[in-house]
Amino acid sequence: MRPNLDSISDNKKTNVRASFQALRFIPRFFKEIWSVSPQLFLVNLLCRLINSFAPVVILWVGKLIIDEVIAQVAATDPDYTQLWNYVILEFVIAVVSDVISRIIAITDGLLGDKYNIRSSETMIRKTSEIDMSQLEDSEFYDKLERARQQTQGRVGLMSNALGQAQSIISIATLIAGLIYFEPLLIVLLALSIIPLFINEIRFSGQQYSLSRSWTTERRELDYLRYIGANDKTAKEIKLFGLTDFIATRFRNLSEQYYSINKSITVKRSIYSALFNILGVICYYGAYIVIIRSVLLGEITIGELTFLSASFNRLRNNLQTFFSNFTRITESALYLKDYFDFVDLIIPDQDKNFLELPTEIKIGFELQDVHFGYPGSDTEVLKGVSFELRAGEKMAFVGQNGAGKTTLIKLMLRFYEPTQGAILLDGININQYNKAEFQQMFGVIFQDFFRYEFTLRENIAVGDILAVKDDKRIDNAAQLSLATEVIKDLQDGYETQLGKRFKKGQELSGGQWQKVALARAYMKDAMVMVLDEPTSALDAKAEYEVFERFIDLTKGKTSIIISHRFSTVRMADRILVLEKGRILELGTHEELMKAPRLYAELFDLQAQGYK
Numbered sequence: 241m242r243p244n245l246d247s248i249s250d251n252k253k254t255n256v257r258a259s260f261q262a263l264r265f266i267p268r269f270f271k272e273i274w275s276v277s278p279q280l281f282l283v284n285l286l287c288r289l290i291n292s293f294a295p296v297v298i299l300w301v302g303k304l305i306i307d308e309v310i311a312q313v314a315a316t317d318p319d320y321t322q323l324w325n326y327v328i329l330e331f332v333i334a335v336v337s338d339v340i341s342r343i344i345a346i347t348d349g350l351l352g353d354k355y356n357i358r359s360s361e362t363m364i365r366k367t368s369e370i371d372m373s374q375l376e377d378s379e380f381y382d383k384l385e386r387a388r389q390q391t392q393g394r395v396g397l398m399s400n401a402l403g404q405a406q407s408i409i410s411i412a413t414l415i416a417g418l419i420y421f422e423p424l425l426i427v428l429l430a431l432s433i434i435p436l437f438i439n440e441i442r443f444s445g446q447q448y449s450l451s452r453s454w455t456t457e458r459r460e461l462d463y464l465r466y467i468g469a470n471d472k473t474a475k476e477i478k479l480f481g482l483t484d485f486i487a488t489r490f491r492n493l494s495e496q497y498y499s500i501n502k503s504i505t506v507k508r509s510i511y512s513a514l515f516n517i518l519g520v521i522c523y524y525g526a527y528i529v530i531i532r533s534v535l536l537g538e539i540t541i542g543e544l545t546f547l548s549a550s551f552n553r554l555r556n557n558l559q560t561f562f563s564n565f566t567r568i569t570e571s572a573l574y575l576k577d578y579f580d581f582v583d584l585i586i587p588d589q590d591k592n593f594l595e596l597p598t599e600i601k602i603g604f605e606l607q608d609v610h611f612g613y614p615g616s617d618t619e620v621l622k623g624v625s626f627e628l629r630a631g632e633k634m635a636f637v638g639q640n641g642a643g644k645t646t647l648i649k650l651m652l653r654f655y656e657p658t659q660g661a662i663l664l665d666g667i668n669i670n671q672y673n674k675a676e677f678q679q680m681f682g683v684i685f686q687d688f689f690r691y692e693f694t695l696r697e698n699i700a701v702g703d704i705l706a707v708k709d710d711k712r713i714d715n716a717a718q719l720s721l722a723t724e725v726i727k728d729l730q731d732g733y734e735t736q737l738g739k740r741f742k743k744g745q746e747l748s749g750g751q752w753q754k755v756a757l758a759r760a761y762m763k764d765a766m767v768m769v770l771d772e773p774t775s776a777l778d779a780k781a782e783y784e785v786f787e788r789f790i791d792l793t794k795g796k797t798s799i800i801i802s803h804r805f806s807t808v809r810m811a812d813r814i815l816v817l818e819k820g821r822i823l824e825l826g827t828h829e830e831l832m833k834a835p836r837l838y839a840e841l842f843d844l845q846a847q848g849y850k
């Protein structure tokens with residue numbers, strides 16, 4: 241259910257508390273910024289410290305100038321030396337303060353950029369450590385989304401928070417001036433500013449709550465924006481006339497957000513305006529108090545200008561301080577999302593793992609494996625048991641959704657079986673370090689990714705450390721027939737693929753598949769897995785690819801998933817899956833003898849080619 245204003249108000253109290261609690265992340269945040277560049281951070285702090293005294297000093301020199309002007313006007317024998325000294329002093333302070341402000345802005349920008357790079361990299365690395373099952377969990381994805389989305393916000397948070405520290409010193413010095421001359425002014429100041437602060441806190445809590453509860457919808461909006469304005473989807477969108485459908489869906493969803501947000505913003509502005517009027521009344525009250533003191537001869541005209549300007553400045557500073565404060569608590573809440581994500585505990589990370597075998601002696605054994613995807617009640621695999629012997633080439637066959645890819649994902653430990661076990665040479669594969677275990681495999685999935693990098697990099701994805709190894713890249717390209725693709729490319733291996741970047745060249749589906757296949761050949765993996773690697777290849781290319789594959793993987797444990805039986809029959813044994821269960825297992829000849837699914841599907845395809 242989407243939130244309305246009432247539900248947001250209900251959350252208000254907890255959100256205000258949460259806002260304050262989120263401030264506890266600020267010290268850690270600063271520690272991270274410090275570690276990014278201690279020098280820049282120190283320069284920034286020092287400059288802010290110096291500049292925090294500027295307002296009160298400038299006002300004070302202003303007071304001296306006015307008093308001096310009045311004294312010299314009244315003097316019978318005027319001497320302007322002191323007056324000009326004051327003017328020069330004020331000028332120097334103004335120039336120095338301006339230069340320092342610029343240094344602050346520059347160091348803010350540089351620190352922000354550096355921190356941005358660091359935190360984005362941390363997120364990329366952390367994401368790779370996280371289990372597939374967690375990445376596919378939508379709640380988790382929302383958290384990731386919020387953490388990512390706020391990268392820019394964190395830069396603003398940094399300068400805001402440092403600015404606050406600077407403001408506190410400025411405010412303290414201005415307040416000291418007021419207390420020295422007229423303590424009553426402090427009461428008026430508090431009266432003018434505190435209601436505004438409470439108002440800010442209240443509404444910012446609501447706005448955060450709204451934006452947080454809309455993370456999922458925002459993802460949907462991003463998705464609609466993406467499919468609605470994208471070269472990859474343009475073909476279908478035009479052809480099926482989907483523009484209206486997508487645009488309307490986008491508008492409807494956006495408008496709901498707009499109307500809730502609008503009503504919060506309008507309320508916030510109305511209350512702010514009312515409290516501002518209270519502030520103006522207090523200001524003029526203070527003005528009257530100050531004028532009265534002048535008339536009674538308690539203070540000079542210079543002091544009048546100093547006090548009224550101090551009061552006004554304080555009010556503005558405090559207003560900015562409080563609104564920045566709410567902005568900081570808001571950003572700190574996103575900071576919480578970021579730290580929560582970075583601190584995610586990866587299970588078993590420190591466990592003592594067994595050493596991986598350097599060669600496979602017996603093979604894999606699946607014992608009564610059951611599996612259902614997280615968050616789903618359906619069992620996709622229902623008691624699968626079989627052996628994949630060392631050096632054997634096995635094909636998985638079955639209708640769409642039978643569970644072939646899922647079986648591979650379990651063998652690769654992207655997911656853990658909900659029941660049963662998978663053994664490698666008699667040892668449960670969960671006894672090995674997951675990342676190291678996965679390095680044993682050379683895998684190409686049917687939904688392999690088309691990286692918009694160069695052709696060289698696209699092939700090297702299989703073993704990215706060898707990206708500069710021309711010999712290996714060329715060898716892999718030859719084996720997968722990707723060399724045929726290169727012939728048509730202007731810059732050979734250095735050609736940028738895809739259309740997103742300058743001089744990018746798009747490939748056909750089959751050409752992309754050849755490039756992806758080359759990845760599997762990039763590393764000398766112990767186990768090769770090809771999940772429908774040739775579906776987009778023409779018949780001749782497919783035949784050649786498989787001939788090479790069979791030749792190259794002689795004696796190597798491998799799995800092929802394919803819907804083409806001409807390919808499947810080349811495997812040593814064929815495993816036929818149906819609705820998550822093993823229906824048949826044997827050589828092509830054995831299975832052809834039994835009048836079951838394999839023989840039926842094979843004949844069906846063979847007839848099609850007659």
Ligand SMILES: Nc1ncnc2c1ncn2[C@@H]1O[C@H](COP(=O)(O)OP(=O)(O)OP(=O)(O)O)[C@@H](O)[C@H]1O
Nearest residue numbers: 376613616620638639640641642643644645646647
């Ligand atoms: N990430 C996922 N989350 C939830 N369910 C999934 C997920 N991936 C696959 N499934 C479901 O698991 C079942 C088996 O899918 P799987 O991809 O293993 O089938 P397959 O035999 O490889 O099919 P195909 O021949 O179409 O590639 C399907 O019903 C599918 O809907």
